[in-house]
Amino acid sequence: MxxxxxxxxxxxxxxxxxxxxxxxxKNRHWKEFKKWESKGNKPDPIETSKEKADRVQAEETAAALKTARDASEFNGLSTTDAEALIDSKLDSASTVAALKTAVKDVLKGLFPLIQK
Structure with missing residues (x-):
């Protein structure tokens, strides 16, 4: 390849x-890139602001769909199963930001059930 x-x-x-x-x-990967480029190869261009905006919009849409899907995960679960699902979401968070996101996702999933 x-x-x-x-x-x-x-x-x-x-x-x-x-x-x-x-x-x-001094970076060995940069040296490798420069050698690759010296052979006439061209890197893909830098992301434009429109491309970045489109990518961010797509990521936000995917996150919203995931939240909606996660909310449906809690329907019909026993308390024990719901706790296990929450634990798995929180355990998979590797940074503080990811932990905050996981907590928000859990809360978004629980709100529809609380309002019933």
């Missing part, structure tokens, strides 16, 4: 490995 890179502010991304490579002559 041929290498593929995408320009980002301050460097490139190795698309296949999803590695952000800073523009630094």
């Amino acid at each position: 041929q290498k593929k890179y995408k320009l980002i502010e301050g460097g490139v991304v190795d698309v296949a490995n999803n590695i952000s490579i800073p523009e630094n002559e």
Whole structure:
């Protein structure tokens, strides 16, 4: 498989490995990219503001759909099963931001049931 890179502010991304490579002559990945580029290869262009807005909108839509789907996960669950589902969501959070998101998702899933 041929290498593929995408320009980002301050460097490139190795698309296949999803590695952000800073523009630094001492960085071995940057050296590899420059060698690849010297052979006439061209990286994909930097993301435009419209492309970024479209991507963010798509991510937000996907998150909203996930929240709606998660809310339906709680319907019909026993208390024990609901607790296990909540635990699994919280345990999978690896950062504070992810933990906040997991808590919000759990609350969004519980609100429709509380309002019944």
